Amino acid sequence: MARYIFITGGVVSSLGKGLMAASLAALLQARGYKVRIRKFDPYLNVDPGTMSPYQHGEVYVTDDGAETDLDLGHYERFTGVSARQSDNVTSGRVYQDIITRERRGDYLGATVQVIPHVTDEIKAFALADTDDLDFVLCEIGGTVGDIESLPFMEAIRQLRNELEPFQTLSVHVTLVPYIAAAGELKTKPTQHSVRELASLGIKPDVLLCRSEHEIPLGERRKIANFCNVRIESVIPALDAPSIYSVPLQYHQEGLDSEVLRGFGITDAPEPDLSRWDDVTDRYFNPEGEVTIGVVGKYVGLQDAYKSLNEALVHGGLANRVKVNIQWIDAEVFEQEDADITAQLEPLHGILVPGGFGERGSEGKIASVRFARERGVPFFGICLGMQMACVESARLAGHTSASSTEFGETDEPVVGIITEWMTEEGLQEREAGGDLGGTMRLGAYDAKLSANSHVSTIYGGATEISERHRHRYEVNGAYKDALEETGLIFSGMSPDGLLPEIVERPDHPWFVGVQFHPELKSRPFEPHPLFDGFISAALTQSRLV
Ligand code: GLN
Numbered sequence: 001m002a003r004y005i006f007i008t009g010g011v012v013s014s015l016g017k018g019l020m021a022a023s024l025a026a027l028l029q030a031r032g033y034k035v036r037i038r039k040f041d042p043y044l045n046v047d048p049g050t051m052s053p054y055q056h057g058e059v060y061v062t063d064d065g066a067e068t069d070l071d072l073g074h075y076e077r078f079t080g081v082s083a084r085q086s087d088n089v090t091s092g093r094v095y096q097d098i099i100t101r102e103r104r105g106d107y108l109g110a111t112v113q114v115i116p117h118v119t120d121e122i123k124a125f126a127l128a129d130t131d132d133l134d135f136v137l138c139e140i141g142g143t144v145g146d147i148e149s150l151p152f153m154e155a156i157r158q159l160r161n162e163l164e165p166f167q168t169l170s171v172h173v174t175l176v177p178y179i180a181a182a183g184e185l186k187t188k189p190t191q192h193s194v195r196e197l198a199s200l201g202i203k204p205d206v207l208l209c210r211s212e213h214e215i216p217l218g219e220r221r222k223i224a225n226f227c228n229v230r231i232e233s234v235i236p237a238l239d240a241p242s243i244y245s246v247p248l249q250y251h252q253e254g255l256d257s258e259v260l261r262g263f264g265i266t267d268a269p270e271p272d273l274s275r276w277d278d279v280t281d282r283y284f285n286p287e288g289e290v291t292i293g294v295v296g297k298y299v300g301l302q303d304a305y306k307s308l309n310e311a312l313v314h315g316g317l318a319n320r321v322k323v324n325i326q327w328i329d330a331e332v333f334e335q336e337d338a339d340i341t342a343q344l345e346p347l348h349g350i351l352v353p354g355g356f357g358e359r360g361s362e363g364k365i366a367s368v369r370f371a372r373e374r375g376v377p378f379f380g381i382c383l384g385m386q387m388a389c390v391e392s393a394r395l396a397g398h399t400s401a402s403s404t405e406f407g408e409t410d411e412p413v414v415g416i417i418t419e420w421m422t423e424e425g426l427q428e429r430e431a432g433g434d435l436g437g438t439m440r441l442g443a444y445d446a447k448l449s450a451n452s453h454v455s456t457i458y459g460g461a462t463e464i465s466e467r468h469r470h471r472y473e474v475n476g477a478y479k480d481a482l483e484e485t486g487l488i489f490s491g492m493s494p495d496g497l498l499p500e501i502v503e504r505p506d507h508p509w510f511v512g513v514q515f516h517p518e519l520k521s522r523p524f525e526p527h528p529l530f531d532g533f534i535s536a537a538l539t540q541s542r543l544v
Contacts, residue, residue, distance in 0.1 A: 046092040049067030176189075329360070486505070
């Protein structure tokens with residue numbers, strides 16, 4: 001029987017609920033339990049796929065092709081459990097499903113209402129496909145009191161009555177701010193937030209109190225009294241020096257024991273936290289450092305490249321080095337007086353990440369050229385690989401080489417494909433169709449050339465599966481021209497039609513991939529491409 005932990009947030013947003021959920025799941029997993037984490041997003045977009053990275057941060061893509069909230073990336077990285085489409089639902093999707101059914105006449109003349117139809121849909125989502133699990137953690141996006149999240153709160157309230165006693169638990173994440181002028185920690189916002197939650201019929205069992213300062217016993221007692229919880233259930237959650245310290249820190253504060261106690265579980269095995277000890281040891285005791293330049297478009301907001309940032313850190317953990325990331329706005333290289341050499345020369349590796357649209361593309365192409373000519377380790381991801389191919393095509397004499405994503409071109413080195421085969425059959429897209437949910441999304445296999453550099457990086461494998469999120473492809477018609485410049489197509493889709501990986505055997509480390517390897521990297525299993533890239537950067541750091 002699966003047990004359910006509902007995680008809500010109060011006082012302010014950005015308290016790190018996602019990380020908290022991931023850390024709690026990791027602690028339960030360390031005790032041998034099978035866990036899964038789900039995210040409920042109260043906004044009306046059907047999924048975050050069409051939202052700007054500036055609004056919403058990165059769009060995290062699952063193996064089964066869902067475009068989801070970036071918190072699912074935290075969940076995967078902390079638990080190693082691959083997220084699925086069914087692990088993220090938005091109000092938009094709930095309403096879309098209900099309205100589709102209503103138009104079909106499925107409600108047989110009934111009035112369709114928030115209670116019970118919307119709440120039933122939310123409950124069904126929480127309960128679906130959980131038979132083989134010990135714990136399901138459900139994180140509700142937003143802050144208690146938001147109008148948008150009311151149906152989700154109501155669904156939780158109902159579930160707490162409908163499921164067995166000791167089968168559900170409510171964890172509320174709040175803020176205990178420090179008022180410098182008074183020199184005091186303030187518990188009132190927490191009291192108000194818990195009252196708000198109680199007014200919705202949910203009494204929290206555990207309070208996780210984010211704070212910049214130690215919360216003394218007196219304050220904890222006060223919170224316990226006013227908020228109607230045991231004092232042991234008031235868990236301080238102080239700012240951590242690294243996200244990797246969070247599970248260990250919460251364990252020390254007793255979070256997992258208190259959660260288990262809330263379920264009436266007294267005979268849980270002690271957690272095996274050795275892999276967290278190892279990760280934190282590597283993170284806090286590096287034996288060197290490298291500096292990587294990420295030349296992209298959304299560099300002002302690091303959440304836009306969340307998984308990439310993490311995967312680079314994982315590459316550092318694998319090599320026991322600290323990775324300094326320099327976020328470089330590609331557009332800067334398009335200005336007339338730009339001194340590309342001065343900016344890129346000190347770097348030990350250059351990475352051009354995924355992205356959309358023309359803005360900054362010439363700057364990215366210029367960075368590829370610098371890395372190629374100067375023998376600096378280069379890693380191109382998705383749009384980054386496409387730009388590497390455009391750069392090589394120009395080298396081959398196709399001077400107007402471009403991508404049709406940026407407008408009409410007579411040299412479409414990167415272009416849209418409207419048909420491709422998958423196991424499910426022919427997939428078709430209209431060139432001018434909807435933007436939502438119409439990309440090549442999710443896990444696709446690729447075949448690697450034996451003896452290629454990437455095959456070595458993948459430990460000798462010749463078949464891999466990686467996650468995709470793109471609308472355009474490198475045009476196979478340019479393969480010969482590009483290979484003549486030394487850019488080898490070392491990974492292709494299994495039918496041999498779509499280029500998946502390019503590399504330059506005559507270069508210390510030059511790899512472009514059409515997929516997003518950063519989505520599958522985990523601190524305990526750094527992705528081989530990031531491991532290899534950081535290792536090459538380390539070699540480069542000894543040269544410059
Ligand atoms: N904009 C490019 C495409 O749609 C690349 C996408 C990406 O980098 N994720 O193909």
